[in-house]
Amino acid sequence: MTMTLSHEALEQFRQILKEREQSLREEIRQALLKADSEHYADLAGQVHDTEEASVADMLVDLNLATIDKYVEELRQVERVLGRMQEGEYGVCIDCGGPIGEARLRANPVALRCVRCQEAWEKTHAGGETPAL
Numbered sequence: 741m742t743m744t745l746s747h748e749a750l751e752q753f754r755q756i757l758k759e760r761e762q763s764l765r766e767e768i769r770q771a772l773l774k775a776d777s778e779h780y781a782d783l784a785g786q787v788h789d790t791e792e793a794s795v796a797d798m799l800v801d802l803n804l805a806t807i808d809k810y811v812e813e814l815r816q817v818e819r820v821l822g823r824m825q826e827g828e829y830g831v832c833i834d835c836g837g838p839i840g841e842a843r844l845r846a847n848p849v850a851l852r853c854v855r856c857q858e859a860w861e862k863t864h865a866g867g868e869t870p871a872l
C-alpha cells in the first residue's frame with residue numbers, strides 16, 4: 741500500500757471531510773424542511789386546480805434534485821472517510837497509485853488520480869464534476 745500523505749496532512753483532510761459532512765447534513769436537513777413546507781403549501785393551495793399540479797410537481801422535483809445533489813456528495817464524503825479509516829485515503833480506487841496531495845487539497849473527496857479520473861470521465865460523460 742502506497743501511503744504518500746503525512747500523518748499531519750491526513751489529520752487535516754480528516755478535519756476538512758468531517759466539517760463537510762456536518763455542513764452537508766445541515767444542508768440536507770434545511771432542504772428537506774424547505775421542500776416539506778413548499779410541498780404542503782402547494783398541496784394546500786394551487787394543487788386543488790388540476791392545471792397547477794404540474795407546477796407543484798416541478799417545484800417538488802427541483803427540491804429533490806437539490807437534496808439528491810447533497811445526498812450524493814454526502815455519500816462520497818462518507819465513502820472517503822471510510823477509506824481513510826482503512827488507511828486507504830489518497831489511494832486511487834482504479835490503479836492503486838497515489839492521488840497526490842495537491843489534487844486532494846483541490847478536491848478532498850477525490851477517489852482517483854488525475855489520469856484515472858480523465859479516463860473515467862470519458863466513459864461517464866456528465867457524471868462527476870472534474871476536480872482539476
Ligand SMILES: [Zn+2]
Pocket residue numbers: 832833834835836837852853854855856857
Ligand atoms: Zn489511478
